[in-house]
Amino acid sequence: MDIIKLVKEKEEKVIKIRRDLHQIPELELELPKTMEYISKVLDEIGVNYKKLLNGNAIVVQIDGEQEGKCIAIRADSDALPVVEETGLPFASTNGNMHACGHDGHTAMALGACMILNENRDKLKGTVKIFFQPGEETPGGALPMIEEGCMENPKVDAVIGLHEGCLIPIEYGKIGVKTGAIMASADIFEITVKGKSSHAATPHLSADPIVVSSEIVLGLQKIISREINPISNAVLTIGIIRGGTAHNVIPESVYIKGTVRTLDEKVREFIAKRIEEIADGIAKTYNCEAETIYHFMYPVVMNDEKFTEFFIENTKEVLGEDSVEIIKNPSMGGEDVAYFLQRAKGTYFMLSNPKLHEGDKIYPHHHSKFDVEESLFYKGMCAVLGTVFKYLS
Secondary structure: OOHHHHHHHHHHHHHHHHHHHHOOOOOOOOOHHHHHHHHHHHHHHOOEEEEEHHHOEEEEEEEOOEEEEEEEEEEEOOOEOOOOOOOOOOOOOOOOEOOOOHHHHHHHHHHHHHHHHHOHHHOEEEEEEEEEOOOOOOOOHHHHHHOOOOOOOOOOEEEEEEEEOOOOOOOOOEEEOOEEEEOEEEEEEEEEEOEOEEOOOHHHOEOHHHHHHHHHHHHHHHHHHHOOOOOOEEEEEEEEEOOOOOOEEOOEEEEEEEEEEOOHHHHHHHHHHHHHHHHHHHHHOOOEEEEEEEEEEOOEEEOHHHHHHHHHHHHHHHOHHHEEEOOOOEOOOOOHHHHHHHOEEEEEEEEOEOOEHHHEOOOOOOOOOOEOHHHHHHHHHHHHHHHHHHOO
16 A cells, blocks of 8 residues: 555645635634535535534544544644734734644645545444544643543544644654643732731832742742753743732732643642642741642653654654654643553654755744645645554
8 A cells, every 4th residue: 555645646736725724714613614615515525523612623534444443643733822924925914823734744644534534434444533622722632522522433543633843853753752742831819918018118019019929939940959850840920910000019910821741740739839839938927928820731742662663653654764763752742642642552743844045944833834735745645644543
């Protein structure tokens, strides 16, 4: 079976789909135009599918001619609230942008649907394809799971990819590793409540700005003094908000940040310590601290045996030098983690950022971010090579 030939035959269609989707970027869990477009393509292909999340997610089911295992391909389809500045003829104009490559993920998955549907006789089992909203925020994987996408038939394995330059690997290669490939991504909020006063009479106040400053410094010591230096963990505060006038000590201050880890025990420890430190410092200075910790996306964990199986098949299809083993995981988060908690699988990288003059690239979420469409075939070949072998 010549998978490269099959993929190349669909390449022009896949690129057109990507460009069409690029012009209609939508946000979070509301993707009506995107899902309408995907539905139209699926109707033309002639596959069975159902809509979830009030029509904002789609699950395709392609049954082989024989019964067997079930593997799912995951594609996220949402965009970002970024005003596009690429200058592309198919640039978006609605104030949103596919600045993270999800248009490409969706297009490649639709191309895979075409090929799988035309080769059902070679499938011993079932393939599901998930078109998911809300990866950027607030998370669409878990709601899809709660609505049954992993059942009937039960999904045995999951495969997904991210294009672009999330993790530095050699250009044009497939990058992957066993174990943790991306971090958990959580959010915490702290409201420090004090007592307001005139700036000239601080002794009559309980100053939440001073207390918040102490809390910010105290939280950084969790990483530097309480976590094993060998463990990867990040705690970053992105918002501090309080006060309305230069000569008034405010009543309260709001703090918001994120925590990234590669270990569930470290994750839980940091969550506990944030609350303890904020509460302790606030009480020391006659204030109160209310902490809310949001456990968001778990660690993205690649199954060792399945990932080795994926590497073997990808090399068989694309060549021995097509795969690079990633040494260090990304501290970015991805809700594909929820699918990989429920079935073994692999999440891999396709290194295809658009190269501009002097080999300059723009990072993900940048207003000029773009991808190299001529390398889509490698991502599709890696997925399809594994799917066909898994269901052979």
